[in-house]
Each structure stands twice: as C-alpha cells, then as structure tokens.
Amino acid sequence: MIEVKGLTKFYGPHPAVMDVTFQVSEGEVVAFLGPNGAGKSTTMRVLTCYLPPTYGEVKVRGYDVMEDSLEVRRNIGYLPERIALYPEMRVRQYLDYVGRLQGLAGQALRSGIDRVIEQCGLEERAQAIIGTLSLGYRQRVGLAQALIHNPPVLILDEPTIGLDPNQIREVRELIKSLAGQHTVLLSTHILPEAQMTCQRVIIINRGRIVAEDTPEALTAQLRRAQTTLVRVRGGDDALAKQILDLPQVNNVRPGDEPETWIVDSELGAECQADVARLVVEKGLDLLELRPVEMSLEEVFRELTMTENIENSE
Amino acid sequence: MRNVATIMRRELFAYFVSPMAYVVIIFFLGVMSLLFALYIGSGRAEAQMVDLFHTMVFLLLMVAPVITMGLIAQERNLGTIEILLSKPVRDAEVALGKYLAAVVLLLIILALSFIYPLIMEKYGSPDWGEILVGYLGVFLAGAAFIAVGLFASSLMSNQIAAAVLAILILLFFWLVGWISYSVSQQLGDIVRHLSVFENIQDLERGIFDTKPLIFFLSICYYFIFLTVRSLEQRRA
Numbered sequence: 001m002i003e004v005k006g007l008t009k010f011y012g013p014h015p016a017v018m019d020v021t022f023q024v025s026e027g028e029v030v031a032f033l034g035p036n037g038a039g040k041s042t043t044m045r046v047l048t049c050y051l052p053p054t055y056g057e058v059k060v061r062g063y064d065v066m067e068d069s070l071e072v073r074r075n076i077g078y079l080p081e082r083i084a085l086y087p088e089m090r091v092r093q094y095l096d097y098v099g100r101l102q103g104l105a106g107q108a109l110r111s112g113i114d115r116v117i118e119q120c121g122l123e124e125r126a127q128a129i130i131g132t133l134s135l136g137y138r139q140r141v142g143l144a145q146a147l148i149h150n151p152p153v154l155i156l157d158e159p160t161i162g163l164d165p166n167q168i169r170e171v172r173e174l175i176k177s178l179a180g181q182h183t184v185l186l187s188t189h190i191l192p193e194a195q196m197t198c199q200r201v202i203i204i205n206r207g208r209i210v211a212e213d214t215p216e217a218l219t220a221q222l223r224r225a226q227t228t229l230v231r232v233r234g235g236d237d238a239l240a241k242q243i244l245d246l247p248q249v250n251n252v253r254p255g256d257e258p259e260t261w262i263v264d265s266e267l268g269a270e271c272q273a274d275v276a277r278l279v280v281e282k283g284l285d286l287l288e289l290r291p292v293e294m295s296l297e298e299v300f301r302e303l304t305m306t307e308n309i310e311n312s313e
Numbered sequence: 314m315r316n317v318a319t320i321m322r323r324e325l326f327a328y329f330v331s332p333m334a335y336v337v338i339i340f341f342l343g344v345m346s347l348l349f350a351l352y353i354g355s356g357r358a359e360a361q362m363v364d365l366f367h368t369m370v371f372l373l374l375m376v377a378p379v380i381t382m383g384l385i386a387q388e389r390n391l392g393t394i395e396i397l398l399s400k401p402v403r404d405a406e407v408a409l410g411k412y413l414a415a416v417v418l419l420l421i422i423l424a425l426s427f428i429y430p431l432i433m434e435k436y437g438s439p440d441w442g443e444i445l446v447g448y449l450g451v452f453l454a455g456a457a458f459i460a461v462g463l464f465a466s467s468l469m470s471n472q473i474a475a476a477v478l479a480i481l482i483l484l485f486f487w488l489v490g491w492i493s494y495s496v497s498q499q500l501g502d503i504v505r506h507l508s509v510f511e512n513i514q515d516l517e518r519g520i521f522d523t524k525p526l527i528f529f530l531s532i533c534y535y536f537i538f539l540t541v542r543s544l545e546q547r548r549a
C-alpha cells in the first residue's frame with residue numbers, strides 16, 4: 001500500500017530524512033517511532049504530497065507522489081502534526097468543505113459527514129464554531145476530516161498529542177478499530193503507544209531508519225537489560241563499588257539526585273534482591289528501589305549501539 | 314471546476330463572517346460618497362463620472378491588497394495550507410478559487426457604487442454607454458489589482474507584509490508612467506504601456522479600446538500564473 005524507496009529530503013542544505021526505505025502492506029497499522037527532529041513529519045509530508053521528495057521513490061497504492069499526486073491524495077487521509085483548522089467555520093460546515101474537496105457530493109457527502117461525526121464523538125459539537133473548541137475536540141475534528149472519504153490509507157502525525165488520558169485512550173481505540181479496513185501509518189515518540197496500537201514499529205532517528213520489527217520483538221530486544229534506581233540514606237561511593245561487585249550488575253552510576261544510583265544489570269528480579277540485601281546488611285536505610293523506564297533516547301542508544309551513529313551530546 | 318467553486322465559497326464565507334467585507338465596503342462607499350457630494354456641490358456636471366471612476370481605481374489600489382492579503386498568507390500562518398494542499402486539488406484550482414472570491418467581493422462593491430450614476434440621472438442625463446465602459450475599466454483594473462495582491466499573499470505568511478508588498482507592486486504599475494518622461498523616447502513608450510494610469514485613462518472617459526483590455530487581462534493572467542508557481546514551490 002505504501003512503498004518508500006531511498007527517500008531523501010533536504011531542507012535547504014540540511015538533510016531531514018536520509019535514504020529511508022520501508023513498506024506498509026494493506027490493512028497493517030504501523031508506527032513511526034522517533035525522538036524530536038527524527039524526520040517523522042517530513043516523511044509523512046512527502047507521503048501526503050505536501051512536500052516533494054529530494055530523491056527517492058514514494059508510492060501509495062502504486063501511484064507515485066510526483067507523477068500521480070492527485071491520485072495519491074485521493075487515497076490518503078492525513079492528520080498533520082500541527083492541526084490547523086479555520087477558526088471561523090462550524091464543525092459540520094468544515095467537514096462539508098473538506099468532503100467536497102475530497103470529491104464527495106450529495107448523499108455520499110452527507111453520509112460521510114454523519115459517519116465521521118459519530119466515529120469521532122463530535123455529535124454534540126457539530127454546530128460549534130471551531131475557534132471555540134478545546135484542543136481535544138479540535139484533534140477530533142482533525143481526525144474526522146482525515147476520515148471523511150473513508151480513505152484506504154491513513155497518515156496520522158502524532159494523533160494523541162495534547163490530549164488528556166481519557167481522550168488518548170479513545171483515540172487509540174479508534175485507531176485500533178480502523179485496522180483491517182484501513183492501512184494506517186502513525187507517528188509517535190511514545191514507545192508504549194506504538195506497542196499498544198500497532199502491529200509493526202519502524203524506528204527512525206536522525207533521519208535514518210534504525211530498527212523495524214514487531215512491538216513484541218523490539219521489547220524483547222530491549223529487555224536484555226534492565227535499569228534500577230536505588231536510593232540509600234547515607235550511601236557513599238564505597239557502597240556503589242560493592243553494588244558493582246554484585247553478580248549480574250553491569251554498571252553503577254550516580255543518579256540525578258543525591259544519594260541515588262542508577263544500576264544497569266541483567267534482566268530479572270535477582271539483582272534487585274541482592275542490592276536490597278546488601279544495603280540492609282550494611283545497616284543503611286533503603287529508601288527507594290524501583291525499575292527505571294528507559295527513555296526514548298536510551299532506547300535509541302540501545303538499539304543503535306552497533307550502528308555507531310555519532311552522538312552530538 | 315467543482316473545487317474552484319468549493320474554495321471560492323469558503324473564502325466568501327470567511328469574508329462575510331469577519332468584519333473584513335463590511336469594513337472594506339464601508340470604507341470604499343464612504344470615501345466615494347464624500348467625494349460624490351463634493352462633485353455634485355461644485356456643479357462640474359460634465360467631469361463628474363470621469364473623476365468618480367478615477368477615484369474608484371485609486372481607492373481599489375488600496376482596497377485590493379486588503380481584500381487579498383489573507384487569502385494565502387493566512388493559510389500559511391495558521392497552517393491550514395498543509396491540509397488544503399494534501400487534498401486532491403490542483404494548485405491552479407486553489408489559486409483560482411481564492412482569486413474569484415476576491416473578484417466577487419469586488420463586484421459587490423462596484424454594484425453598490427452604482428448608486429452614484431443612478432443619482433446622477435436625477436441631475437442630468439449621463440451617457441450610459443460611457444458609464445458602462447467606465448465601469449468595465451474600473452472592474453478590469455480591480456481584477457488586475459486582486460491578481461497582484463493574491464500573488465503577494467502567496468509569498469508571505471504574514472497578512473500585513475502581504476498587503477504592503479501588494480501596494481508596492483501596484484504603486485510601481487501606477488507610477489511607472491512617470492519614468493517615461495525622464496528616459497529616452499523609445500524606452501518611454503515601452504514603459505508607458507506598463508502604466509495602469511495610462512491604460513485606464515481612455516476607459517474612464519468611456520472610450521472603449523482593446524489595448525487596455527489586453528493589458529489588464531494580461532496582468533490578471535500573469536499574476537495568477539505566478540501565484541500557482543508560488544504554491545507549487547511548497548515552501549513549508
């Protein structure tokens with residue numbers, strides 16, 4: 001459904017996306033995962049024909065974004081990262097406008113509008129002026145306009161950004177419900193979100209794809225190691241050394257706060273028990289012992305360790 | 314063509330839901346009424362329509378950039394252009410739809426200004442043929458100004474900057490005739506052909522000629538063309 005081959009995109013002299021190649025097949029829900037500035041939005045803008053590629057071949061349903069741009073755009077529903085709507089229009093009126101631009105008319109247009117209003121929970125706000133809507137509702141209108149023509153391919157750029165936890169859950173449910181009938185490519189920088197909604201994750205960093213796998217495989221790959229935060233009242237460097245000497249511990253470094261250490265170790269609860277026993281045996285107070293979620297940056301460090309990508313920090 | 318109509322309708326809605334259309338109409342008719350009253354008072358019956366048309370063209374020089382300033386610049390500023398240009402719509406349809414919305418607003422303004430010749434009917438017997446030719450001239454000039462303003466709007470993401478740029482381009486076309494008197498004969502002739510001022514004069518007097526007609530239509534065509542090219546550039 002989506003075929004990207006060797007996509008490179010320059011903004012002036014700066015490459016935002018370098019030699020990106022991937023495919024999404026029919027009915028798949030794929031997440032594009034990457035930290036800020038990775039090139040997720042840039043890739044999506046090329047896919048939606050908003051920006052032309054500098055090099056490379058980009059096809060949607062076999063249509064090339066340069067040669068058959070209009071045909072590509074007919075097959076795509078796009079939710080941009082920065083949801084910009086006309087503040088003076090009413091929700092229904094706006095959907096009518098977008099539906100017409102997508103080529104709908106008459107009964108098809110009316111039923112399309114009704115369908116997305118229901119799908120996105122906009123029934124009560126259908127006559128509201130867009131400028132008066134809350135961010136969450138604007139996001140829904142953004143989704144509604146992307147869905148209005150029931151497109152085979154959906155490109156959603158950070159669809160849950162700025163929503164409250166309830167709305168996030170609703171949007172994720174909605175995306176899951178789209179799987180099967182639609183091919184979905186969504187971007188996010190939240191790993192659990194990708195795991196929750198998608199069948200496959202493409203990880204992109206600094207304009208290049210660094211990993212591509214099912215969420216399960218990626219998590220397994222990441223689970224080879226674990227990180228634990230330890231807080232000990234009166235702990236010192238000597239204690240840190242002793243922790244490092246424990247079996248299974250690979251590394252100990254001071255945490256951001258005083259009297260805390262970050263312990264990198266092999267997977268499993270064994271190491272945490274050892275650390276707790278050690279501290280207590282030394283007669284010190286163990287104040288905190290908890291696993292640390294890997295930040296996305298760490299995930300990338302982990303995944304790209306072998307690829308030797310220069311780190312500017 | 315359907316897309317042109319869809320886009321035009323949205324722009325017209327935006328004009329009339331905001332104060333924009335009303336402010337422009339009131340400004341235009343306000344200034345015109347004031348001058349009209351002065352003309353009537355001074356009793357220069359025979360010169361009246363020419364002067365009115367000339368004033369209208371001059372006012373449109375200021376009004377057209379205001380009407381057009383937001384057409385594309387505002388979409389860039391808000392970011393709505395990203396959704397618009399990822400819809401199956403040709404860049405030319407976007408440009409034309411927006412252009413025609415401004416032209417419709419121009420037609421509404423000119424239709425309302427028709428009250429002046431109607432009033433004049435009471436004071437004398439104006440030549441309706443001449444008046445229609447005069448209106449044709451004003452309309453053509455306004456339509457050309459709008460094309461220039463649309464192009465300026467496509468270059469900017471700030472409305473005010475777009476309006477200022479449009480006024481600068483239009484002032485060039487208005488004043489370029491003056492240069493003609495300070496350069497050589499041949500160059501002067503060429504430059505005069507570019508002058509709005511020179512081209513509008515005959516039409517204002519009610520004398521129909523194809524030369525100004527072609528001049529204004531060329532400006533419309535050329536600047537709409539440039540607008541399409543500017544949209545194609547996709548500056549993000």
Ligand SMILES: Nc1ncnc2c1ncn2[C@@H]1O[C@H](COP(=O)(O)OP(=O)(O)OP(=O)(O)O)[C@@H](O)[C@H]1O
Nearest residue numbers: 011016034035036037038039040041042043189549
């Ligand atoms: N219009 C632009 N002009 C110049 N550089 C740009 C432009 N848009 C993006 N960039 C640069 O291109 C790179 C990729 O940006 P992009 O927006 O694609 O990242 P992203 O993965 O979507 O990040 P985020 O998670 O912050 O949305 C960044 O370094 C960014 O600074």
Ligand SMILES: [Mg+2]
Nearest residue numbers: 040041042081
């Ligand atoms: Mg982005």
